[in-house]
Amino acid sequence: MAVSGEDALIARYFRPIATDPGAFHLDDDAAVLRPDGNDIVVTTDAIIEGVHFLSDDPPDTVARKALRVNLSDLAAKGAMPAGFVLTLALRNADEAWLKPFATALGEDAAQFACPLLGGDTVSTPGPLMVSVTAFGRVPPGKMIHRSGAKAGERVMVTGTIGDAALGLAILRGGKVHAAASDKATREALIGRYRVPQPRVAMAEIVRGHASAAMDVSDGLAGDLAKLCGVSGVSAVIDLVSIPLSDAAQDLVSRGIVGLETLIAGGDDYEILCTLPEDCVEAFAQAARDAGVAVSSIGTVVAGSADPKFIDGQGREIALERLSYSHF
Amino acid sequence: MAVSGEDALIARYFRPIATDPGAFHLDDDAAVLRPDGNDIVVTTDAIIEGVHFLSDDPPDTVARKALRVNLSDLAAKGAMPAGFVLTLALRNADEAWLKPFATALGEDAAQFACPLLGGDTVSTPGPLMVSVTAFGRVPPGKMIHRSGAKAGERVMVTGTIGDAALGLAILRGGKVHAAASDKATREALIGRYRVPQPRVAMAEIVRGHASAAMDVSDGLAGDLAKLCGVSGVSAVIDLVSIPLSDAAQDLVSRGIVGLETLIAGGDDYEILCTLPEDCVEAFAQAARDAGVAVSSIGTVVAGSADPKFIDGQGREIALERLSYSHF
Secondary structure, eight states, rough: OOHHHHOOOOIIGGGOEEEEGGGGGGGGSOOOOOOSSSEEEEEEEEBBBTTTTTTTTOOOHHHHHHHHHHHHHHHHOOOOOEEEEEEEEEOOOOOOHHHHHHHHHHHHHHHHHOEEEEEEHHHHHHHHEEEEEEEEEESOOOOOOEEEEOTTTTTEEESHHHHHHHHHHHHHHHHHHHOOOOHHHHHHHHHHHHHOOOGGGGGGHHHHOOOOOEEEEEEEHHHHHHHHHTTTOOOEEEGSSOOOOHHHHHHHHHHSHHHHHHHOOOOOOEEEEOOOOGHHHHHHHHHHTTTTOEEEEEEEESSOOOEEEEOTOOOOOOSSSSOOOOO | OOHHHHHHHHIIIIGGGGSSGGGGGGSSSSSOOOOSSEEEEEEEEEBBBTTTTTTSHHHHHHHHHHHHHHHHHHTTOOEEEEEEEEEEEESSSOHHHHHHHHHHHHHHHHHHTOOEEEEEEEEEEEEOOEEEEEEEESSSOOOSSSSSOTTOOOHHHHHOOHHHHHHHHHHHHHHHHOOOOHHHHHHHHHHHHHHHOOOOHHHHHHHHHEEEEEESOOHHHHHHHHHHHHHHHHEEEEEEGGGGOOOHHHHTTTSSSOOOHHHHOOOOOEEEEEOOOOGGGHHHHHHHHOOOOOEEEEEOOOOOOOOEEOOOTTTTTSOOOOOOOOO
């Protein structure tokens, strides 16, 4: 049988990691998701060279980022991963790039129990693009929405905020790079930019407790504004409560970056959620049991204004820019 | 609420066409596909400017092609459309392009009962890219595969073959453009290239009769070779039985293009299938009732060789190239 280059590429790099029976060994035009009584949650996120990742980012990190930004969405919706399809637009079939890309993708698919089901590989004269559509499962009607936040509820967030924005700043050189003189610190922050840690372990906990949730991908401030907008509420955020890594705290306290840069920066892939006061303790305990730090950062309030950010002296901080936007 | 440019773009152009309840007005990070006991068939196909469509193709035709190439896959798998998600990589948010794009996408979504469920809109410095992941439903275990063809079965195809390749040749100028002197003919062939006619009406008929099926997207010869390869069989195709439009027939009989060009050309989006001899009449009758022409073009035979193409004099025609490949 005459195998075209595209078919050979798929057979060599992607068939070995498409182990789910619904993938049909990537020999078919489509995959099958079997129903199990749960709703199927669908999310899609693409990453583009020069926009969401850098041309010299290692291919294994590009693969992990492409899948993980989607796993992050599923977790914030309270959904457990069920599989994904991949669209890969390449300038050429370069083994030195494809092999580590596919290997890392397979490792992440296994680690997060989110098998490769199918895809499309196309040539492009332009930048590399990796588009993933991921599927998760939730009990019927139980997906957690952006809407649902109510006045009086607590605003909480997982992990730490702003590290990925600092990692990107380091990769771009300039003052953050110069100030982050410790190599291990630089690598940790760059790692947060290149390889997000999706909070898959939080999916059921979010589903069990949160009134509204989303992942923080375009900056905490802007994403909170979106959640509040759809919920028809506002929020008051205590800036000193926003969880920072030691590295970020150090750069802020030395005046290298402002907190507002961190909360408007993108690529955190933490979960932002709201929950009733009487759920906070159980939520925090469940998160601790799952090994995930969670922080209370403010309160949902009535109104339709943008969320307010209050500093340690009780003053409202004006943000020039809430979040990253493509257009 | 501060609306970023990306959010405003989605609200203006895509929210009006995302009418399915599972799309949550595109206000959320994910969509929901409700289970109804059927398997969910998933397919994904991307189209890229300069590769799958031309820079000056009208935006409404780009939208229709992006969705329809996926609907074609679903139909060939025997699946009825259930919805789709869209990833759109744009250089800028140009209303003159986006408005007709979104309007046509909404019209096709309504026509084929395949609602927009969600998506991702990103900026790119490179060519436009439209990636669609589409969902269909089939009764459990009833998806029609590429594998399944058996020696002795009939090979059949819907519609006519090669028109889209001629349409592309006309858009590129050269001898086909010069030879297709009639404007209506040129426009009809260009239309086949730009706006495929997915055989959604054939989905249940294929599911009821075919042993194996796929859509013809990369050229009849190569796609048949793929179907045979996965099925572990070969085929003998009678070249004079391959259905041609009057325009294609005219260009072939005048020696402007060879039949081999038509059967190795891409973008037909017809359904190629195999079926047992005793199913042929019922299949053909059902197709006629659905308003779709079907043609018997050859026979499945045992073996692992590439399919043979036999001309009117009983001679085997050697094909230099079976199909389009990206790499």
